[in-house]
Amino acid sequence: MIFLLWGAFTGSRLVPLHVPGPFAGETSFTYQSESEGGQLSDGRVRIAVGPDGALPAGAETSEDVAVAVQSGRNKLIQLPDDARAVSVNGTGIAPGGAVPVEDGTVSMTAKGTLSFAAERGLQMEPIWLPSPEAVVGRFIEVMANGYQNHSLWEHIGASLLRVLAGFSLGALVGIPLGYAMGLSGWFRGWFDPIVEFMRPVPPLALIPLVIIWFGIWETGKVVLLFLAALWVMAIAARAGVSGVRISKIHAAYSLGASKWQILRHVIVPNSLPEIFTGARVAMGVCWGTVVAAELVAAQMGAGMMIIAAAKFQLTDIVMMGIILIGLIGFGIDMLMRQAESRLVPWKGRG
Amino acid sequence: MPGLTLNNISMRFDLPNGSHVQALQDVSLHLAKGELLSVLGPSGCGKTTLLNIVAGFLAPTSGEITLNGHAVRGPDAERGMVFQEGALFEWMNVRDNVSFGPRMAGRRKSDYLPEVDRLLEIVGLKDFRDKAIYELSGGMQQRVALARCLANDPDVILMDEPLGALDALTREKMQALVLKLWKETGKTVMLITHSVEEALLLGERLIVMAPRPGRIHKEYRLPFAELGAGMDLREVKKHPDFGTTREEILSMIWNMEEEIMGHMEPAS
Numbered sequence A: 001m002i003f004l005l006w007g008a009f010t011g012s013r014l015v016p017l018h019v020p021g022p023f024a025g026e027t028s029f030t031y032q033s034e035s036e037g038g039q040l041s042d043g044r045v046r047i048a049v050g051p052d053g054a055l056p057a058g059a060e061t062s063e064d065v066a067v068a069v070q071s072g073r074n075k076l077i078q079l080p081d082d083a084r085a086v087s088v089n090g091t092g093i094a095p096g097g098a099v100p101v102e103d104g105t106v107s108m109t110a111k112g113t114l115s116f117a118a119e120r121g122l123q124m125e126p127i128w129l130p131s132p133e134a135v136v137g138r139f140i141e142v143m144a145n146g147y148q149n150h151s152l153w154e155h156i157g158a159s160l161l162r163v164l165a166g167f168s169l170g171a172l173v174g175i176p177l178g179y180a181m182g183l184s185g186w187f188r189g190w191f192d193p194i195v196e197f198m199r200p201v202p203p204l205a206l207i208p209l210v211i212i213w214f215g216i217w218e219t220g221k222v223v224l225l226f227l228a229a230l231w232v233m234a235i236a237a238r239a240g241v242s243g244v245r246i247s248k249i250h251a252a253y254s255l256g257a258s259k260w261q262i263l264r265h266v267i268v269p270n271s272l273p274e275i276f277t278g279a280r281v282a283m284g285v286c287w288g289t290v291v292a293a294e295l296v297a298a299q300m301g302a303g304m305m306i307i308a309a310a311k312f313q314l315t316d317i318v319m320m321g322i323i324l325i326g327l328i329g330f331g332i333d334m335l336m337r338q339a340e341s342r343l344v345p346w347k348g349r350g
Numbered sequence B: 001m002p003g004l005t006l007n008n009i010s011m012r013f014d015l016p017n018g019s020h021v022q023a024l025q026d027v028s029l030h031l032a033k034g035e036l037l038s039v040l041g042p043s044g045c046g047k048t049t050l051l052n053i054v055a056g057f058l059a060p061t062s063g064e065i066t067l068n069g070h071a072v073r074g075p076d077a078e079r080g081m082v083f084q085e086g087a088l089f090e091w092m093n094v095r096d097n098v099s100f101g102p103r104m105a106g107r108r109k110s111d112y113l114p115e116v117d118r119l120l121e122i123v124g125l126k127d128f129r130d131k132a133i134y135e136l137s138g139g140m141q142q143r144v145a146l147a148r149c150l151a152n153d154p155d156v157i158l159m160d161e162p163l164g165a166l167d168a169l170t171r172e173k174m175q176a177l178v179l180k181l182w183k184e185t186g187k188t189v190m191l192i193t194h195s196v197e198e199a200l201l202l203g204e205r206l207i208v209m210a211p212r213p214g215r216i217h218k219e220y221r222l223p224f225a226e227l228g229a230g231m232d233l234r235e236v237k238k239h240p241d242f243g244t245t246r247e248e249i250l251s252m253i254w255n256m257e258e259e260i261m262g263h264m265e266p267a268s
Ligand SMILES: Nc1ncnc2c1ncn2[C@@H]1O[C@H](COP(=O)(O)OP(=O)(O)O)[C@@H](O)[C@H]1O
Pocket: B013, B014, B021, B022, B023, B041, B042, B043, B044, B045, B046, B047, B048, B049, B050
């Protein structure tokens, strides 16, 4: 659906229906002009609208003017003998005024010069929104040649590696912290306020502080992602522990299990579904955060790629990057779901 | 003295708002080894609290419990527990659930597996031993819970409404199974139930508890469990004494609940 709209508004060859595009081809309008001496004369302007700036066929005569206009641009029209136009297609025109003509609009500048702009239609110009095939073409090109000194895979790999490092560290610290909070009132007392306060702080809001403390490069990014994952994982692990049914603990005790055995064989496995839910959320947050962090500063990465392309108005690379980022985010979530249904198949069925 | 003895057990819960609930007041009981005691009473009369104290999950405010002469302190494998639902370990298959106790005790596989498989056969789950818990019906899950408890060979089995979540037909079948297991293993059992019929069918003895404060109101000695070992439980229910005892207990509990309602302020 979105793709069809996208194609329709960019004149894509991949979709059958388009909204009206910019005019291309030849058109003309007539004018009446007044020379400095007050003499009126009629004439005609023939216009070729196209990408290459070729003049329309046929020779210019004393009252016939030929001009070439690029699609989507304006073109000033110099009338013969510096005459001033007074009407266009029989309609009077004054400085600042405009007359709609076939396939475009003729307007008069403040100084009295005519200007023609071809019909733009409803389609977007590539600089705003490139067509799907342009994006695909760019994708193939960037895949082959890379962008900004790095291959596409290096960019994406760099982002994924940061996410993996930050998430792993966050889980490594967050899960034990969550367990400790779930099991010990002392830990809960100390860390609950911190966790509850840090949880709603968007990781992006930490960027300035992280830059000050850890610098702008890899360390800073990994620390940021670590923080993004840490609170989510701690809260998930805590919820997993306190969510255990008391009857399970009681049953294990009266089957002769020790405290440690209950922790290892009951509390930890019982918390896994919650931890997986947390991990999915944390991965999503990390992926979003890494892209944003790369927008701020990076030498490679998916976010760096699109912000660099945006500076050069390479909208097709920006589009390609956004689509890739979306697809990878989706892919990460799918992988996490798969791992979940394989590793904790009892989730939601207790 | 062999068996389970409760000596003047009282339990008082202090509530956060400063008031308190006297959940149990001077409850004294003795269960001989191998006896099956049913416990009935209106809800809120302290049945679960009493069972939790015997299991060792709660320490009584006063009173003492002894099992075969030694004082009971904290939960222990000698006192097994069967809950109404949700106490199985979903991350283990049926067999691992049943073998949980022996495994935690560090016993060798060759030592406990034959017994685990024998129990699975008795409860009718031999072909389900590799299945996940969530693949089983409610009735099958309770069979696993029974087998898991028995695999640990406890002296006393405590059951808190173990069949309460099952549909009527499954429940009848499970009652027969509980009776059969009790007869075969000779365990001392304390069974809490909401169903007067179940209490009559399964209990050699039956106590009816009264609320506010929770205490033993009346005690019965029953012949039906003995009868049920040799005949269909439906036949037992036709016994003339069965109906009269059931009616007597039902109206007793009915009156208690009426009284509880009377205590409450009318909503205005
Ligand atoms: N942990 C607790 N804290 C406070 N009050 C409790 C607690 N456990 C039980 N009670 C109260 O003790 C009484 C007996 O409860 P319970 O043993 O669950 O009754 P039953 O199992 O017979 O329905 C009830 O009034 C209940 O509200």
